[in-house]
Every structure is written in C-alpha cells, then in structure tokens.
Amino acid sequence: MSDIQTHLFVIFGASGDLARRKLLPALYRLMQSEEVARRCYVLGTARTDWTDEQFRENAREALRDKGYAEQEVSEWCTRNLYYQCLGEEGNDYEGLRRRIEQLERHRDLPGNRAFYLSLPPSIYRSAIEELGEVGLNASPGWTRLVVEKPFGYDLESARALNDHVHQYFSEDQVYRIDHYLGKETVQNLLAFRFGNAIFESIWSRNHIERVEITVSESLGVGGRGAYYDQSGQVRDMVQNHLTQLLTLTAMEPPTSMSATAIRQEKVKVLNAVQQPDPATDAVFGQYEAGTIDGESVPAYRDEPDIPDESITETFAALRLNVANWRWQGVPFYLRTGKRLSAKLTQIAVRFKGAPVSLFQESGQPCIPQNAGCEMRSNELLITLQPNEGFDLRFEVKAPGGSGKMELETQQLSFSYQDAFGPVPDAYETLLRDVILGDPTLFVRADEVEASWQLYAPLLEAESPVHAYEAGTWGPNEVERLLPQWTSTARTGPSAE
Numbered sequence: 001m002s003d004i005q006t007h008l009f010v011i012f013g014a015s016g017d018l019a020r021r022k023l024l025p026a027l028y029r030l031m032q033s034e035e036v037a038r039r040c041y042v043l044g045t046a047r048t049d050w051t052d053e054q055f056r057e058n059a060r061e062a063l064r065d066k067g068y069a070e071q072e073v074s075e076w077c078t079r080n081l082y083y084q085c086l087g088e089e090g091n092d093y094e095g096l097r098r099r100i101e102q103l104e105r106h107r108d109l110p111g112n113r114a115f116y117l118s119l120p121p122s123i124y125r126s127a128i129e130e131l132g133e134v135g136l137n138a139s140p141g142w143t144r145l146v147v148e149k150p151f152g153y154d155l156e157s158a159r160a161l162n163d164h165v166h167q168y169f170s171e172d173q174v175y176r177i178d179h180y181l182g183k184e185t186v187q188n189l190l191a192f193r194f195g196n197a198i199f200e201s202i203w204s205r206n207h208i209e210r211v212e213i214t215v216s217e218s219l220g221v222g223g224r225g226a227y228y229d230q231s232g233q234v235r236d237m238v239q240n241h242l243t244q245l246l247t248l249t250a251m252e253p254p255t256s257m258s259a260t261a262i263r264q265e266k267v268k269v270l271n272a273v274q275q276p277d278p279a280t281d282a283v284f285g286q287y288e289a290g291t292i293d294g295e296s297v298p299a300y301r302d303e304p305d306i307p308d309e310s311i312t313e314t315f316a317a318l319r320l321n322v323a324n325w326r327w328q329g330v331p332f333y334l335r336t337g338k339r340l341s342a343k344l345t346q347i348a349v350r351f352k353g354a355p356v357s358l359f360q361e362s363g364q365p366c367i368p369q370n371a372g373c374e375m376r377s378n379e380l381l382i383t384l385q386p387n388e389g390f391d392l393r394f395e396v397k398a399p400g401g402s403g404k405m406e407l408e409t410q411q412l413s414f415s416y417q418d419a420f421g422p423v424p425d426a427y428e429t430l431l432r433d434v435i436l437g438d439p440t441l442f443v444r445a446d447e448v449e450a451s452w453q454l455y456a457p458l459l460e461a462e463s464p465v466h467a468y469e470a471g472t473w474g475p476n477e478v479e480r481l482l483p484q485w486t487s488t489a490r491t492g493p494s495a496e
C-alpha cells in the first residue's frame with residue numbers, strides 16, 4: 001500500500017461497540033504493514049472521560065479478545081492511539097481541533113485527516129455542523145468524512161442529511177459506508193461479471209428467468225432492540241445491503257473500473273427499478289419463538305427493549321422489476337430476515353430452460369407450455385457468505401438406464417476458501433480505501449437517495465406482518481411471491 005499518505009484517523013464514538021468490534025481491529029490489521037503503521041495515527045473521541053492510556057487499555061482488551069499477539073498489540077496501542085474527550089455534552093469541538101493540531105505538530109503530520117462518524121445516527125447532523133463550525137472540514141492536506149449506516153430514515157431525511165453534509169463537505173470528501181461493499185465476495189461480483197466474457201452474453205432477459213437475492217441470518221436482534229424496532233428489516237437490510245447486491249448484479253458494464261464509472265452504472269440501474277406495490281410485491285414477517293441449531297430462541301416481542309405490541313418486520317420478501325432493455329420482465333426476488341433457518345447471503349440466477357425437452361418419460365419431445373412437460377433449468381448460485389463460492393448447476397446423463405436417457409442435476413463448484421484461504425474482513429478493505437482516497441466502494445449521494453425513493457411505498461404503507469416460527473425460512477405467505485426458492489446453503493468450504 002505504497003500510496004498511503006501520513007494522516008490522522010479520527011474515530012467519533014471511539015468508546016462504542018462498532019469501534020471496539022470492527023474499527024480498531026481493522027485498523028490494527030491494516031497497520032501490520034510497517035509502512036502503514038508509520039503513516040496512520042488514530043485519535044479516538046467520545047463523551048466518556050478517558051485519557052490516552054485508558055483508551056489504549058480498552059483497545060488492547062478489544063484486540064486481545066480477537067486473539068492478536070499481546071506484545072504487538074500493546075506496542076501498537078502505545079505508539080499509534082490517542083484519545084480526546086468531547087466533554088460531557090459531546091460538544092467540545094474547539095478542544096478537539098486544538099488536540100488535532102497539537103498532535104499534528106508533535107508527530108510532524110501534514111494535516112491529512114479522516115473523520116469516521118461511528119455515532120448514533122441522531123448525532124450525525126450536529127457532529128457534521130460542529131466539525132464545519134470549528135473549521136475541521138478543511139485542512140492543509142486532505143479531509144475525508146466517513147458516515148456509518150443508516151444514512152437517513154427515509155427519502156426525505158436522507159435528502160436533508162445530504163444537504164446538510166454538503167453545506168460543510170463536498171461530495172468527493174464523503175464516504176458513506178455500506179459494509180457489504182467491503183466484502184471480498186461482493187466485489188468479486190464485478191470480477192465475475194466483467195472479467196468473464198462467457199457470462200455477459202447470457203446475462204439478460206434472453207436467457208435468465210429470474211434472480212433471487214437472499215440475505216438470511218439465524219441471529220435475532222440481540223441487544224440492538226431499541227434501534228431495530230424503530231427500523232425494521234426494510235430499512236436495516238433491504239434499502240442498503242440487498243439493494244447493493246441487486247445493483248451489482250444488474251448494472252451495465254462500466255466504461256472503466258474508476259469510481260465514477262462504476263457508481264454511474266449503479267445509479268442508472270437503480271433508477272430503472274420500479275417501485276414495488278406493497279399489496280402485490282411484498283411480504284413481511286415477524287419471528288415467533290422457535291428452535292435454531294437445537295436451541296430454543298424467544299419471539300421477537302420477547303427480546304430486550306421490544307414493545308409487546310410491536311409490528312416491526314423482521315422479515316421481508318420483495319419482487320422487483322428492472323425496467324430496462326436488459327432486464328424487463330425478469331423478476332428480481334429479494335428475501336431477508338432475522339432468526340431464519342441459517343446464515344446465508346446468496347444470489348441465485350435461474351436460467352431459462354431449453355425450448356424443447358427431449359428427455360421425457362414418454363420418450364416424446366415436448367415444449368414447456370404443454371401440461372406435464374418437465375423442464376429443468378440451469379442455475380448459478382453465487383454464495384457471498386458463508387462458504388463463499390460459486391455453483392453452476394446443469395444436467396448430466398445418469399449412468400445406466402434401460403435404453404432411456406435419464407437426467408440428473410450436478411454442479412461445478414468453486415470455493416473461495418479452498419482457492420485463497422480466509423476472506424479478509426470488510427471493514428479492513430473499507431478503511432484502507434478511505435485512507436487511500438478511493439470512493440469506489442462507498443455509496444454516492446444520489447445512489448442513497450435513489451434507493452430510499454425505491455422503497456418509499458413500502459415504508460409508507462401499513463402492510464400486514466405475518467408471524468413465522470424462528471428457524472424456518474419465513475412466513476408461509478411468502479409462497480404467494482415465489483412458491484419455491486432456489487437458494488440453498490452450501491455445506492462447507494469445499495461444498496460439492
């Protein structure tokens with residue numbers, strides 16, 4: 001990473017969960033490179049009244065929990081970490097500015113600064129304004145602002161937040177996080193689609209019957225009930241992560257791999273997606289108690305901080321139509337939920353069958369429109385997590401047979417883990433890109449607004465929320481959208 005310039009990485013919310021579990025470990029891993037370690041200093045800030053040493057001790061503990069070597073962790077924390085309290089009210093930005101300038105003098109830093117807002121979303125506006133008011137939106141070097149998700153609550157609030165950000169920062173300074181974009185396998189979608197010409201010619205309504213995007217989790221809402229109940233699955237997962245997967249699957253080839261070219265194509269395809277009709281294109285659910293991996297788990301309404309009468313959806317399934325020349329008429333099904341049967345992020349592409357089937361019981365050819373004409377389709381499963389890899393399913397002749405040709409489905413498989421070993425963490429990729437100044441894997445202002453706009457009818461409607469048992473694949477009503485889903489969990493790193 002030779003292009004890294006010496007800088008200060010400021011984490012707002014440094015005493016919080018995300019900083020502890022994701023940001024500090026990602027920065028630590030990045031700084032395993034001596035070169036990065038010499039060029040990146042971290043300043044944590046929050047209301048908690050810590051000294052530098054107390055912050056370092058907390059960071060050491062967080063990194064020890066991840067199993068990193070004691071001695072190296074300790075040295076890194078001492079050499080690279082600092083802390084500045086923002087005051088009881090969280091508004092001492094003058095104090096923060098003075099500390100930044102003092103550190104830059106002391107460490108002889110050129111004034112490059114990244115500000116990572118790992119704060120409750122309700123604080124984003126004031127933090128951005130305060131940064132601007134004390135002049136921290138500009139510096140002798142570069143200044144970058146990283147904003148965590150959720151970016152807005154709906155279209156109106158996302159627009160207002162964009163306007164607010166742009167009062168103080170220009171768009172090229174802003175890095176909106178969607179951690180799915182940092183996942184190696186999500187980026188690999190671009191490599192798969194645009195590095196392999198054989199798929200391009202079949203990647204359209206001419207050959208594809210439907211696309212299914214599944215992001216299922218076996219976990220519930222855990223300790224995040226207070227946030228989640230105000231949010232629900234459409235805001236928490238569909239508007240951002242599933243929509244990113246949709247755009248990467250459906251976008252046109254960009255003119256280059258530059259951030260501008262890629263983001264341009266993503267916005268174009270997003271603008272072509274028609275708003276779903278809540279009555280016919282969506283099914284929502286909420287989990288009841290059930291069993292997952294042999295363990296009993298409580299109902300959503302019995303989770304901490306969830307009101308007894310909550311009607312927040314923990315499951316959403318949608319049918320979307322991408323109204324452009326490539327995709328018109330190919331349904332994109334999206335499905336996501338908490339406390340489902342398994343953790344699985346997968347894109348299943350189901351191809352159209354052959355025009356005439358030659359392999360019928362009767363021995364007579366038939367066409368799919370005829371009753372009883374059995375036609376199997378080829379399928380491509382792109383598994384993004386866990387057991388990352390691809391499976392291409394096709395028909396082969398089953399051995400033997402008494403004069404009749406019988407077909408059996410088999411698959412060609414590629415496992416990421418087998419080929420390359422463990423997959424790096426998304427936050428490591430994203431933080432590296434922030435400090436390199438590469439915005440490709442971040443969400444542009446118009447993209448985030450287009451995405452909120454798409455789901456506006458769902459967010460405004462009062463749709464029924466159907467109960468489903470934890471440990472299943474969601475409410476039965478989902479069959480109304482699609483009776484049988486193609487997606488299946490891969491069984492292991494070398495899944496067959």
Ligand SMILES: NC(=O)C1=CN([C@@H]2O[C@H](COP(=O)(O)OP(=O)(O)OC[C@H]3O[C@@H](n4cnc5c(N)ncnc54)[C@H](OP(=O)(O)O)[C@@H]3O)[C@@H](O)[C@H]2O)C=CC1
Pocket residue numbers: 012013014015016017018019045046047048086089090091117118119120121123148149150
């Ligand atoms: N945790 C996760 O897994 C994920 C989190 N996110 C997003 O990341 C952000 C942070 O989440 P998370 O770490 O879980 O939240 P936490 O509640 O654990 O942490 C919030 C942090 O913000 C600080 N803070 C709160 N109020 C103020 C204030 N008025 N002024 C200054 N600092 C303040 C808190 O410290 P103090 O009280 O000391 O001020 C704390 O360090 C949120 O936007 C969340 O949506 C996104 C994806 C996953």
Ligand SMILES: O=C1O[C@H](COP(=O)(O)O)[C@@H](O)[C@H](O)[C@H]1O
Pocket residue numbers: 217236237
């Ligand atoms: O952003 C979020 O993502 C997680 C799921 O992320 P993954 O990387 O484990 O797939 C989800 O649990 C959480 O509710 C949501 O806020």
